[in-house]
Amino acid sequence: MHMSEPLKGSLxxxxxxxxxxxxxxWDLIYNEDHPEWRKWDSPYLTLQPIEYEKFHDQMLNLIKQGLDKQLVVKVKEKMIGVIFYDWEHESSNSLEIGIAIYHPAYRGDPYVSDAIKTWMDYLFYTFPIPRIGLSTWSGNDRMIKIGKELGMMVEGRIRKSRLYRGKYYDSVKLGILREEWESVQ
Structure with a gap:
């Protein structure tokens, strides 16, 4: 799914x-010991530091293999994060999307919403999928709000499944069906 042209949203x-x-x-992800973006993007998972040379070699290898499930999110040529999809169950055409906005000035709703909307438009256009899912955690109210504003529904909660700073949070699963997406576009 290597794209010949960038996907352009409104922002x-x-x-x-x-x-x-x-x-x-690499600089956006690893240059700080405790980056702000980690407070929202699965902070209960450990971020393992990696030297740039190793990161470069691993990512270059993925690019050469046709890395096609992850795109860079940019605003006016400035990289602010990444957006991706992964097959939850490929033979059932079930996929999940995710986004990480590393640059703090662009973590606001309009940029995240625009990136997710642009990505979902593209995925529904490209694949014969009936649904797109997005998983987050109950501590990330902004992502849940954005998902709902884009027409996603909370499809499930896995209670107290994420431990962060001594407190348990739920895993929250959101999703939207193709026909629901088409009706709100």
């Missing part, structure tokens, strides 16, 4: 990851 642009992007991406 963001989604592009293929290129070798020239790797240092900027």
């Amino acid at each position: 963001v642009q989604l592009e293929n990851l290129k070798e020239k992007d790797l240092h900027e991406l």
Whole structure:
């Protein structure tokens, strides 16, 4: 699914990851010991530091293999994060999307909403999928709000399944069916 042209939303642009992007991406992810973005993006998972050279080699290998499930999110040529999909169950055409906005100035709703909307438009257009899912945790109220504003419904909660700073949070599963997406567009 390597795209020949970037996907353009009203505020963001989604592009293929290129070798020239790797240092900027590494810097956004790993340059701080306790980055702000970690408070929202699965903070209960450990972020393992990695040297740039190793990151570069691993990511370049993925790019050469046709990394096609992850795109870079940019605003006016400035990288702010990544957006991706993964097959939850490919033979059932069931996929999940995710987004990580690393740059703090762009973590607001309009940028995230625009990126997710642009991505879902593209995925529904590209694949014969009946549904798109998004999983987050109950501590990320903004992501739940954005999902609902885009027409997603809370389809399930796995109670007290995420431990963060001594407190349990729920895993929250949101989703939207193709026909629901088409009716709100």
